[in-house]
Structure formats: C-alpha cells, structure tokens
Amino acid sequence: DGGITQSPKYLFRKEGQNVTLSCEQNLNHDAMYWYRQDPGQGLRLIYYSQIVNDFQKGDIAEGYSVSREKKESFPLTVTSAQKNPTAFYLCASSPLVGLAGREQYFGPGTRLTVT
C-alpha cells in the first residue's frame, strides 16, 4: 500500500523534554510538510522540504526542528523551546513542487500531549 505513516498515534511527554515525531512516505514524492492543528484554527505550516538535505521554515517554525536525510523520511522534533506543544501534528507530501495546483497527501497524524 502506498501512503504516509506517522508514529506514534498518541505521544505523552513531560514539559522540558524534546520529542521527535516520525513521518515516512512511500509515494516517491519530492516534497514533504509538517502542519500543526489546533481546534478551530485550521492547519498551520511548521516546516517543509522540497528536496533531500534542504528544508524551509513555514509560518510557525519557532520551537521546532526537522531533518531530511532521506527522500522518504521527514522527522519533526518538538523542542522544549516550543511554548505550547500540545496539538495534533500532521505530515503531508506532494509530487514535484512547481507543478500547478498540486494537492497534498496527508498522514493519519500524531496527537502530542505535554504536561
């Protein structure tokens, strides 16, 4: 089956700890994205990557970091600097950036709770 997997589905951490969320895709897509979803706010872009070993900040990158060492993997680290980390995190991918109006394909999400 082709698709995007995110693990784990639920994650609990203590305040002050860094945590890494996994995202893997086997769609052979070049571009990958991380979004944060909070109730009533839609989705907000954290980071995106168009190609291996390159990534760009989105609208709310502060307190987050990413890496893109392999085409199929785009892990997100939520650092202790992120003031309000509790949220639902969604990973997405899309074919080559630059083609008109390409939709993105989403993973099932990880719900992170920090106490």
Place this chain on the structure above:
Amino acid sequence: AQSVTQLDSHVSVSEGTPVLLRCNYSSSYSPSLFWYVQHPNKGLQLLLKYTSAATLVKGINGFEAEFKKSETSFHLTKPSAHMSDAAEYFCVVTKNSGGSNYKLTFGKGTLLTVNP
C-alpha cells in the same frame, strides 16, 4: 497573498437533506482550490479539486463544488446527507501556477453534524 474564509464553523443537517458548506477565497493569483474532509483523530482526505478546468467539480462520495470567480466562492454541496458524512471539512487555496505554489492556505474548518 491568499486567504480562505469558511462562513460557518458548524452546520447541522438531517440525514437525507442537502448539504451546503460555504467557502470564500481571496488570491492575488489564479487559484487552485480544494476541499478536504477530516474524520475525528484522522488525517485529511481530498474530496475534490479545482485547477482552472471545468468550474463545476465532482468529487468522491457524491460531493461537488462550483468555482465562481465573480463571487470568489467555492461552496461544497451534496444532494443528500449520509450519517457517514459527519466530519470536519476544510476549504484550501493555493497558487495555480508558477513558483512557490507549495503553500496551501487552509480555512478554519466547518464541522458537519448529520442527525438521524
């Protein structure tokens, strides 16, 4: 610059009655528009997309949307609601061509409730 306004945060219908979810957009460029659906604690699934071809777009599960440039609208409709349609729906806009068309701008979502 681009933005999306979903005019209703919550819509409630009875099973078997029509569904209308309203979306207005603003874009400095020729837009592509999408509707996504999200069931509780799940990822987003693409329902349909408009990319400058036919203005009436048909999607999965009997949904359709009409692009109206003069009204800057892209409303989602379905003739007869089913219980399984209960979910949150997102209207999304992006650039239709050129560079930097990676950026999707999401509306805040409309929660659809279907009553038996």
